[in-house]
Amino acid sequence: MTHQQIRGVYSAATTPLNADNTPDLGLFTGHCQRLLKEGCHGVALLGTTGEANSFSSAERRQILEAALKSGLSGDQLMPGTGVAAIPETIELTRHALSVGVSRVVMLPPFYYKGVSDDGLFAAYAQIIETIADDRLRVVLYHIPQVSGVPLTLPLIGRLIKAFPHTVVGIKDSAGDFANMQALVTAFPGFSVLAGADPLLLPLIKAGGAGCITATSNLVADSLRIVYDHANDQARAADVEAAQVRINAYRSLSNSYVQIPTIKAMVGLKTGIASWARPRPPLMALSAAEHADLATKFAQLP
């Protein structure tokens, strides 16, 4: 297999908030440090789970800079920089590069739906050509159930061909394993990263590169076991136990609206209740939901 530039377990880190809805930078950077300690290769901050598109460009820059200031290296960070307007995607990506972060996860422009592959190619091309920085590494972001804008195989192929040193991977969060397999087969050396935790194991066995997932906020250690030993028969029992744990956490996180539920679970794990706050339009769990979640959380493996 050709060399994949981006490999490993990346956490789609959630972003805690202060009581006034501003990002709680201290709690966030401590969380990032813990994720690395628990086994993550890096932190994919400011993604869908991180509520990135609910933050202003200024807040996004502030969050990334806080992570660097807290001691994480640029190589350990992979922020989301794709927004609806191309000039702001360019600005956020340039900012990341300016502070030593060269790998970004990039949504397509997501306001208009049903746009053509030509239009999406033109958008990514304009972003990459305007930035014109050899250091830049782009992980495409396929999450059609949220963005409303799927990235097709022909489009991805065109982007890899046009920008082989820049377009190096994809986060596939559609939850369709067949699509991930097709990507691995079609584009050797391209980093296919699972966006859904339970699919890390089959994806690694199929030649994929790793994951960027939400449940890693809770079970990074188990994801790391799966990543490291997926193909190691001697560790099959450990991998199976890790997979059971990943699936249990993932399943519980889907009991209610996923992102607030993940945040509430991080609150239960750490004992810090303020974790449970999301920013509108997402809403915190109700008291009854939270009580039910706490009971079930205590029973997780």
Place this chain on the structure above:
Amino acid sequence: MTHQQIRGVYSAATTPLNADNTPDLGLFTGHCQRLLKEGCHGVALLGTTGEANSFSSAERRQILEAALKSGLSGDQLMPGTGVAAIPETIELTRHALSVGVSRVVMLPPFYYKGVSDDGLFAAYAQIIETIADDRLRVVLYHIPQVSGVPLTLPLIGRLIKAFPHTVVGIKDSAGDFANMQALVTAFPGFSVLAGADPLLLPLIKAGGAGCITATSNLVADSLRIVYDHANDQARAADVEAAQVRINAYRSLSNSYVQIPTIKAMVGLKTGIASWARPRPPLMALSAAEHADLATKFAQLP
């Protein structure tokens, strides 16, 4: 009927671009002037047709300021200010107020899908309460086929009740006349504005307030005839002829992707070819499409 604060024919003005994809401010402001001369009560700039979400916040402020500088009054302008991140919606809305524009069309935060009415209420409430300006008048924006985030009747009712002086209308672009009728019936005095040109006539007859539409970029005069005389039997023939013309333009604009097609048609109407440029992810019509459009455009009533 209770007094509707916003009434009339508003154009969802398209935004022309220079060759480098920046907004062509001179062409845009001239277009706005012409729209008023042709019969529009005002210009609803920076909406979906105006590609607002493809422009940065800085570009949006620049476009609004250019319209004012060209001589349009604050009362004649109704910009879109709703983006995915609440702090930036607040910033754009405050900017509008700061330059004398008090009426804005506001999308809900549109990245997350399937969000609750509670979450959308909290988002709008946070925006309105943070801005805390008695002058503000908000037109909600219901365009689920693009935003992916529908605004339900119960949500709209809660917003009107909580902010009766501020939440004064809705642009309903879903194309479902039954929903517009339900809004008119449920909320007397609330300005229901059609987002689809052919529905202005039945909406005015049903007690609606007017329209904010794309085809007004081409046939504002006909929309004004419909608006002024919808209930005037003596002008029935004029209204019918206007409606035929509106429908013909609207129908042709749907031959290809609508926004680039509207832009190409404005180019054909004015003889200025650069109108045809959209910003990615939207793409200009192909040469063959444009030739076909030009032939059909020449045959319009």
